[in-house]
Amino acid sequence: MTLTDSAARSGSAQGDAALRELGAALRDAGYRFTTVTPATHARVNRRPENAWATDLRGVFGWSRPFSDETLPARIVALMDRAGVREPHGAGWRSSVRFSTYDDELFAHSAFPTDAADAVFLGPDTYRMADAAVAHVEGRGEPVRRAVDIGCGTGAGAVAVAKRTQQAEVLAVDINPTALRYADVNAALAGATNVKACHSDLLDDVDGAFDLIISNPPFMIDPAGRAYRHGGPNGHELPMKIIDAAHRRLAPGGDLVLFAGTGVVDGRDPFRAAAAERLAGTGLEWTYREVDPDVYGEELDGPAYAHAERIAVVLLTASRPR
Structure with a gap:
């Protein structure tokens, strides 16, 4: 099961709970990310070394594809319960980002925010x-x-x-x-x-x-x-x-x-x-x-x-x- 922005409109209570747990797990792991403008995001991701995520920030901040071994098993399990792990080529991609503001984490749409119902934070x-x-x-x-x-x-x-x-x-x-x-x-x-x-x-x-x-x-x-x-x-x-x-x-x-x-x-x-x-x-x-x-x-x-x-x-x- 995957969660696109359109599917999120009818998200289940279980999926919402898992998404909260995912955010809490990232926070407990010390995750922080400041979202930049779309133009800056695209420029940074175009660098060859950034083609694939190698850490939590790459997956949940920069919206880069990732392989099976990139994330801890608990994070992957929470993603699957929340429905936010999507197949992408030879790996996976998160359909949600988490960004930091005021020492809190906020879930929002993955980059690029092309969907009509995308939720933007920047x-x-x-x-x-x-x-x-x-x-x-x-x-x-x-x-x-x-x-x-x-x-x-x-x-x-x-x-x-x-x-x-x-x-x-x-x-x-x-x-x-x-x-x-x-x-x-x-x-x-x-x-x-x-x-x-x-x-x-x-x-x-x-x-x-x-x-x-x-x-x-x-x-x-x-x-x-x-x-x-x-x-x-x-x-x-x-x-x-x-x-x-x-x-x-x-x-x-x-x-x-x-x-x-x-x-x-x-x-x-x-x-x-x-x-x-x-x-x-x-x-x-x-x-x-x-x-x-x-x-x-x-x-x-x-x-x-x-x-x-x-x-x-x-x-x-x-x-x-």
Whole structure:
């Protein structure tokens, strides 16, 4: 039995338990891995010496094929129980990666993330979760109810939940595979106050929130992959999250929105659109570039032929009491 991202949508309770056990076994073995951008991942794996995995990081971080003798028998048994060991040529391949953030391990989709329901974790996940943590720690008031919109692996929700242990933290997504991984990852981290649930933005959950965090898709992706495509201009989905926050932030509540923008002739179209959308809402907001130049390889494609650079940005908005 193997587990692809599509099959993960109907993952069994036994498979989820085995996936948690696999993560715990990796953690106990001292496994750590920082996920890089897809372009860097591909470059590193193209090196001849990296054609096959020789250790845990090669298998579960770099998504390289491996042979029978590469892994301990217990790890292989857990992979088989979780359904994540797939035949690959003369060997095997893991259909899941594990990455480290905030001293926790998070399961997510193997590289390359080509499937329509792929669950991605990478540098932007780290940046968003760092921003959310900094915001929580800098708040003058406790968080009672929080939500991570488009939660993916649930890394942001777990990071917030660890610092607001009395709060209810929702991890919402429209991707059933993401919700499965978020459930597994919250359990692996011991974040019992995280609840993963299906919701299109906030349409399927009730009530107001003290904190809304999100790292939504913000790229212009010709393939239209759900975890990546933000709309024809890249910022349509982030704009919907601003609208949702305007409707659902409690008095004193905050939005932490990590997104990106293609800068054209020195102009930032996302900032301009956000300023127009936020005008008259009564929300107080800030906006800054976190990194002025990322994903430069995208400038070679038609989607960003008009842009001079791609920046990642952080927008925060607060509802006054």
